[in-house]
Amino acid sequence: MKRRIELQPGGVFGLVALAVVLAGVAAQAQQAAQVTVHWEKTTVVSQTTPTLQVVVNPPLRPGEALGVAAYKAVKELGADYVRYVPWLPYPRLGVAELEAPTKEKTSWDFSVIDPMTKDFMAATEGHSTVMNFSTIPTWLFKTEKPAAYPADPNQVVWDYTQGTELRDPTGKELGEYYARLVSWYVKGGFTDENGKRHESGYHYKFPMWEVLNEVDFEHSMTPEQYTERYDAIVSAIHKVSPETKFVAMALAAPSNEPKFFEYFLNPAHHKAGIPLDFISYHFYATPTAGQTVEDWQYTFFDEADGFFNTVRYVESIRKRLSPKTKTDTDELGVILPTDNTPADKVAPPAAYWNLAGALYAYLFIELSRQQIDVAGESQLIGYPTQFPSVSMMDYEKNLPNARFWVLKLLKESFNSGDKLVETTLGGSDLAAQGFVTPAGRKLLLVNKRDRAIEVTLADAEKATALTVDGQTGDGPARSVKPANGKLRLEPFAVTVVSW
Numbered sequence: 001m002k003r004r005i006e007l008q009p010g011g012v013f014g015l016v017a018l019a020v021v022l023a024g025v026a027a028q029a030q031q032a033a034q035v036t037v038h039w040e041k042t043t044v045v046s047q048t049t050p051t052l053q054v055v056v057n058p059p060l061r062p063g064e065a066l067g068v069a070a071y072k073a074v075k076e077l078g079a080d081y082v083r084y085v086p087w088l089p090y091p092r093l094g095v096a097e098l099e100a101p102t103k104e105k106t107s108w109d110f111s112v113i114d115p116m117t118k119d120f121m122a123a124t125e126g127h128s129t130v131m132n133f134s135t136i137p138t139w140l141f142k143t144e145k146p147a148a149y150p151a152d153p154n155q156v157v158w159d160y161t162q163g164t165e166l167r168d169p170t171g172k173e174l175g176e177y178y179a180r181l182v183s184w185y186v187k188g189g190f191t192d193e194n195g196k197r198h199e200s201g202y203h204y205k206f207p208m209w210e211v212l213n214e215v216d217f218e219h220s221m222t223p224e225q226y227t228e229r230y231d232a233i234v235s236a237i238h239k240v241s242p243e244t245k246f247v248a249m250a251l252a253a254p255s256n257e258p259k260f261f262e263y264f265l266n267p268a269h270h271k272a273g274i275p276l277d278f279i280s281y282h283f284y285a286t287p288t289a290g291q292t293v294e295d296w297q298y299t300f301f302d303e304a305d306g307f308f309n310t311v312r313y314v315e316s317i318r319k320r321l322s323p324k325t326k327t328d329t330d331e332l333g334v335i336l337p338t339d340n341t342p343a344d345k346v347a348p349p350a351a352y353w354n355l356a357g358a359l360y361a362y363l364f365i366e367l368s369r370q371q372i373d374v375a376g377e378s379q380l381i382g383y384p385t386q387f388p389s390v391s392m393m394d395y396e397k398n399l400p401n402a403r404f405w406v407l408k409l410l411k412e413s414f415n416s417g418d419k420l421v422e423t424t425l426g427g428s429d430l431a432a433q434g435f436v437t438p439a440g441r442k443l444l445l446v447n448k449r450d451r452a453i454e455v456t457l458a459d460a461e462k463a464t465a466l467t468v469d470g471q472t473g474d475g476p477a478r479s480v481k482p483a484n485g486k487l488r489l490e491p492f493a494v495t496v497v498s499w
Helices: 011-030 065-077 113-123 172-186 223-240 258-264 293-321 350-369 402-413
Strands: 033-045 049-055 082-085 129-131 189-191 197-199 208-211 245-251 278-285 326-334 374-377 419-425 430-437 440-447 453-456 464-468 478-480 486-489 494-498
Touching: 033 350, 033 430, 033 440, 049 065, 049 402, 065 113, 065 402, 172 189, 172 223, 208 223, 208 278, 223 245, 223 258, 245 258, 245 326, 258 293, 278 293, 293 326, 293 350, 326 350, 350 374, 350 402, 350 430, 350 440, 350 494, 402 440, 402 464, 402 494, 430 453, 440 486, 486 494
Parallel strands: 033 453, 049 082, 049 374, 082 129, 129 208, 208 245, 245 278, 278 326, 326 374
Antiparallel strands: 033 419, 189 197, 419 430, 430 440, 440 494, 453 486, 464 478, 464 494
16 A cells, blocks of 8 residues: 655654654665574475466467477476366367267267377376366257357367256266277277277376366256266276376365365265375466556465465365365466456566466465465466466467466475475565475575565575576576575565575
8 A cells, every 4th residue: 555645834844754754664665574484393294296287279289389389398397297188168179079979970089189188298208197188078968959069179169068967867978988088098099889999009197087177167067966977987987097096176166165075075975996086176366357466466365365264174174074185276376357358468467477476386385384285387378368367388479487487496496295394474575484305495485565575584695596586587587696684586576595
């Protein structure tokens, strides 16, 4: 909030009073923040892995300049638990059987799906992935008429996902679709509904499979419906890929749907032998129309604090009902109100990308404190008409943006197994957390404000630091050095200090 100071009549005494007030304001603004880290006081051991999700869209098709640059960045990042989601706006890029089978023929077709999947698998080779072909063929549902979809794989359509009741209420048909899809990639092919063999030659490993996406929205599933469909899909996939672990729910609005957690995490509601390996859910800061960076610097973090309350609530349910189940928060980011409107043709201000990166680092700190297993930043590519504000790539320059470089800084600095130590900080403009890692002591600092802030550090002369801020732009973290016992954090900086 800006202070308004008016000069009232009063001659020299008024001027002296004004000078005193201004001096006080300046001193307050220049006062360095004090961070105290008790390196010997472990508060919790981190279980959190930072990573990202890759949502399928046309710029990721082979040969596209943005996709080539994006997958180069993913390969160099070398993250685990990378999520791959062929999603509903592009049915031909994610649904392998678009028409219901008949006695005469089936419509299995991987011709445009395979090249994209192969590029993803090449970019993540040697690292774990979370596969999620989330879009169910609409013919598996009862609908008034067949769902239409464009002939052009690159043409977007938002109404492909229709129906709430499966045409086969047992879920067997649904499970068989996913078993065949997985077999195509892990067992060299499959036999279709008419007994015909389809050969792929692929023998990939799928360590993790997420069962559908944002099921509280897509097909408007109830907890009971989803649990039945999860069991059907998992049972079928396990027969062809017995080593695969499963991720469940991917809820869009976890704070609105506590019944999903209460019902799904109760083993009594599942068939015998069905694993409950992971649950997943999402968070996006969503500012209202008309807000600017001046407002966002508060809105984003206030909404994150609300999300942390949701995490605590979900964790209490998980620990009570299924304590061995892990958690993947696999979509974390911001969706601006201009996304997917004519206004999204104008890119957000440059500071937005640093602010959104700072938000992810802030989320990483608290999720580490709560021992959440996976913190997945969303998403690799966005662009006008397809949620540009969530992009981790500069879609105009074909370069990783600040959101990507923040993830890379975190991934290269922190790992599951690091010790979080007692860290105190005066004020709310910064976030700070000390970690004891195999590489030494590290302090993660996040400037939540659109102004530079100085931080006083103990043993500053022995420290080195890397930071992502406005000066790094679309480039990697830069080296910064404390001076006179203090470290300057530029607006929305994410900084890792090492000793």
